[in-house]
Each structure stands twice: as C-alpha cells, then as structure tokens.
Amino acid sequence: MSAIRFDDVWKEYGDHIVLERITLEVAPRAFLALVGPSGCGKTTFLRMLLGEERPTRGQILIDGVPLQPEPDADRGVVFQRYSVFPHLTVLQNVLLGRELQHSKFLGRLFGAAKKAATDEAMALLAEVGLKGHEDKYPSALSGGMQQRLALAQAVMRGPKILLLDEPFGALDPGIRADIHVLMKRLWNETELTVVMVTHDLSEAFRLATRVIAFERNRDRPEERERYGATISRDLEIYPRRTAQLRAVAPIRSGRDDPAEQGA
C-alpha cells in the first residue's frame, strides 16, 4: 500500500543500455503487470525496485522517499523458483519472517510468542490452501503449492509492496487459474501494492489494474547496444478495478503501523 515513482530512470551495464527514460507513477494499492518480449528489461526493472540493482541515472521513490539500495521488509518478493527455504518445513517457512522480526539475535521465537505466531501462520496457511501440509518440506510439495507457500511467507511479514517475478510461469494452466483466484484474494484482503512480471498476456489482463508493456523502439542489430527498452504501452484495465474493501476477517498484516482504513 505504497505509491511508487520512477523518475527518469536509466539502467546501463557498461556501454549496454538496458532501460531508458522510465518515468512512471504507480498509485497505492495498484496491481501492476509488466509484459514484454524476453530481454526487454522487465526483470531488471523489478530488480531495481527490489533494491538489488541500482539505477544508473534517475531515482526511484517510494511514498516520496528514495529507495534503499538493498532489499528490506517493505518489499516482499516471490520468484519463479527458489522462493522458499528447502531446509524449513512449510510452517517454519511461514514463521520465519515473524521470527526474524522479533528475535534479532537468535532469529527464533519460544513459548507464548511462538504459539501466537504459529496460530497466525496456521490461519494463513489455511487461507492459501496448505492446511494439513504444515510439517512437509517444500520438496514434497507440487510447484503450485510451493508458490502458494511463497506467497504466504511473503504476506506473513506484512510488506507494503509485493513483487512477483514470473511467479506462476512454471505452473499448469489449471493450477495457474486456482492460484490466480488466491492472488486476487490476497490483493483484496491485504494492503498490498503488487508489481508482477509475466510472460502471459492473459494473466496480466486478468489480474492487473494496469498493464505496462516494455519494448525496444530501435532494435536493429547496430542499434541494440545503444538504445534501451522503454515503456511502450501503459494500459489501464477497463472496467476499472480497485481493491475491494477489506473483508470482515482480513489477513493480518505484520506491520506495526496501523493500515489506512478502507484503503
């Protein structure tokens, strides 16, 4: 639930320009889908937003404040693979964010604090359809269930922005449809601004409030290095989608600051 602003952002690797002249305002609680051909800088865009890469020029602002140059708990992420920790069970994976938040030295909770966090994690696991799988290791889960777990893990920590890097790209169509339903519900019931990179146009239009297409305007071989991709289309989905008022029993955010009412 944060406004994001890209202010004339360029990304270059040496002489190679990947992205140029990216200026973009994203409203709080938007669901932004980024589409475009391979190698057009969608993932670079996401990595800059994550804080993993720095823009070469320009700046990125979140709620008017320049972005920290490293990932932090304000921005959750789900990758296509390796998003969950293989050495932790399903329940431990979801608990991890809370344990790291409240136990600075050991990174583990005990007693009543652990009990409370566990109850919350179990409720969240039930929400994402992983009830009964708490004690399994991720390798025992199907691809779709692993991504559900990754979503639950990210949401448990209560990020303001959720970044998705082709999260459902490796899933079967049926499973993908199920997880779309879940994704929509999470977006409605938490206070997230979502930015999703996807190859799947129908997915982009089904989920997002706004679809951004990246494209290289000049793609002749001799021009490739010197001209980066830029935003070629910026489509608001019509009829306009907005996040629903939060449900009666919303998924609780782990943030300490009070969320805006009816955001």
Add this chain to the structure above:
Amino acid sequence: MRLINLRPSRQLAIYMAALPFVLVAIGYVLGSEARLAENPNDKLLPALSTMAQAVKQMAFQLDARTGSYLMLSDTIASLGRLLSALAISTAAALVFGIVIGLLPAANAMLGSFVSVTSMVPPLALLPILFIVMGLGENSKIALIVIGTLPGMIRDLSMRVLELPREQLIKAQTLGASSWQIALRVVLPQILPRLIDSLRLQLGPAWLFLIAAEAIASDSGLGYRIFLVRRYLAMDIIIPYVIWITLLAFLMDFALRLLQRKAFPWFASVRAE
C-alpha cells in the same frame, strides 16, 4: 542391450560388490600357502593363523612392558589426535567458510589467501612444526589441521556461494540482518554439506596422522606399524592396516548416516 542400460538386480549387486574382496582374500591365501610351502619361515605373506595369533597377542593380551593392551592404546592415541584435529578443522572451516562465502569483503580479503595456503604441501611443513611445537601431540594435531583446513574452507565457501541468489534476497525481504541470514538461512543449509566435506577430508587426515606418527611418536597405530617394520612383522602390519581401513570406513559410514538422519530435506535438494 547397451552396457549403460544393464542394471544388476539388488541381490546380484551385493554379490558383485563382495567379489573383489573375496578375490583379494583368495589371492592372498594362495600366495601365502605357496611361499610358506617353499620356506616355512617366510615373513612376507604370513598365514591367516599367524596373523590371528599376532592379533590375539596385540589386542587381547596385556603387554608386559607397558601394562596395557597395545592395539587398544594405539587406537585411542591415534583416534584422539585425529578427532581433535578434525574437530578444530570442522569448527574453523564452518566459521571461515560462511564468512568468506557470505561477505564479499571477507572474500576479497581472505579468498586468495586461503587458495594459496591450500597449495602448501603440509608434509613439507612437518619439520617446522616439530621445531616450533616440539615432538608432542600438538605438532601432530597441527599437521592434520593444516592438511585439511584450507581445503574445507574453500569447499564450504563455494557451497555458500552456490546457494540460490533468490534465497538471500528473499531472506532480506523478510527483514533478516546479515547475522540472521548466516544463522537461519546459511548455517543450517551448510551443515549437511559440511559432512560431505568432512568425509572427503577423512582420507588426507589419516594420511597426515600416520605420517606424523611414523616420523616421531611413542604411541599410535602409525607408530606401531613403522616400529614393527624393523622386524618385517607383516603378521602385525597387515591386521593393523585392515583395522585402520575399517575405522576410516566406519567413520565415513557414520557421517553418511548422520547426514541422512539429521537433514532429511537434503537428499532432494542435492538431487536437483
């Protein structure tokens, strides 16, 4: 059918695994009988009964001079050195491996130093160790540590670097500090790999142990072998070698078992 597709059945596989051992044993017995038939005092390939007699004397009869069971006290002395050295190596490798693998600054400072030190031939340092630390236990333990530690550090830091980038990013988005990442993400995932590393270093560790004991010692399995070598006592040397091999094999087996039981998630991660 192609050879690469021919798989022995489970039972056949067991027989096939046993075959080389049986062949070596048969070969030894035949050779021993042939030599003893020619010269009953031949010491090179003693008969099984002679070796059994030697084992009985070394392992189960009190030695009159020292008042102890020689094979037992040798084993205790050697294992004490080996295990304390491996404990030092393992603990140090764990700390340095994680620090070098996780912190780019530590990697920049220590990475090439470790690579260079791992190329120093440890046995060439043995005289220095004897001069500096004396002929006691410390120099032997130090030799094993020097022989195994750089390799383990290198191995472990590479394992840390091999962890998917996504995991470290994800941990940061869950609010983890560097310390918390080391403690909750990297350490538990490195422990099973540490066992692999330790298994690989068992061979070198035994090598350096026997070498150090052979050169200057008054107890230990290697000391005993090199002592009785003067009398061509093959009836003692051969059982000792078999005993050392068995100990090393059991340690390897125990580590493998520990890895499987303590880290049930690891098999599928490694399979990827």
